[in-house]
Ligand SMILES: Nc1ncnc2c1ncn2[C@@H]1O[C@H](COP(=O)(O)OP(=O)(O)OP(=O)(O)O)[C@@H](O)[C@H]1O
């Protein structure tokens with residue numbers, strides 16, 4: 001392995017696109033004279049993740065975050081673009097998704113030891129499996145005796161620990177974490193985020209972390225990508241994005257981020273309605289909500305490019 005090899009990203013996504021045909025059935029369209037409707041859920045998104053680091057995708061509901069994760073996981077096929085996931089030696093990378101609501105992915109009739117053991121079946125004889133399950137439960141802060149309980153006997157935060165244990169049982173190296181803490185109370189959220197950070201440091205895991213909340217990603221992210229209606233509008237090192245946001249949309253998101261220390265404090269709501277990805281405005285899709293919008297913004301779509309301040313930004317008003 002040369003020094004150069006170690007710098008290759010574990011995941012490289014280039015110009016990724018995914019459209020969905022959400023038209024009414026053909027006969028109905030014939031009767032109502034409706035045209036075809038195509039949603040561009042993900043539209044030309046590019047980013048890379050270095051091994052052992054966290055890349056966070058943020059943006060409002062419907063901007064395409066989960067679709068990106070599903071494409072990376074191979075659960076959807078891209079309409080355009082490419083996804084390369086590889087280790088320096090070229091071997092396959094084991095990846096696992098962790099969802100917001102782990103109860104949906106745990107069989108309610110199975111003791112959780114059995115759910116965690118699933119990925120171990122091929123690898124370990126039954127005698128060794130029990131010990132490994134206990135070890136994994138301890139790794140995520142639960143007790144080995146918890147293996148004999150059912151999912152409903154755990155709190156939301158504990159269930160999320162169980163789904164992380166299951167990902168570790170599968171020897172996952174890349175975790176696709178889709179809003180893993182959004183359903184949890186703030187204090188429990190912080191505990192799960194701490195666990196994720198600790199596991200990353202100990203095991204060298206790589207994370208694609210998805211959240212609509214910028215204050216949640218601050219703790220974990222090395223880089224952040226901000227999405228708006230299927231497109232990346234700002235991408236860069238997390239300090240740049242959080243402390244010196246360039247794109248008007250990132251600034252708006254930061255102004256409305258609930259404060260983790262004082263979550264009840266009133267903040268201004270995000271102005272304007274989110275336009276539909278079915279029918280995005282021409283030019284910059286953010287223009288109807290943007291305080292800086294000018295004529296050019298309604299005519300020409302800004303491309304993501306390096307800004308003078310460092311991060312990559314797609315905005316006509318930001319100096320390159
Ligand atoms: N299978 C599908 N068929 C049709 N439309 C879809 C499908 N999957 C996603 N979409 C649409 O693509 C867009 C992006 O959806 P996606 O779930 O990726 O957003 P998201 O950023 O994860 O939102 P949320 O924060 O609500 O989870 C939405 O407009 C959604 O309705």
Ligand code: SF4
Pocket residue numbers: 247248249284285286287288290291292293294297302314315316317318
């Ligand atoms: S391109 Fe124009 S409308 Fe879009 S964010 Fe920049 S200033 Fe606002």
Ligand SMILES: [Mg+2]
Pocket residue numbers: 065066067178
């Ligand atoms: Mg989602």
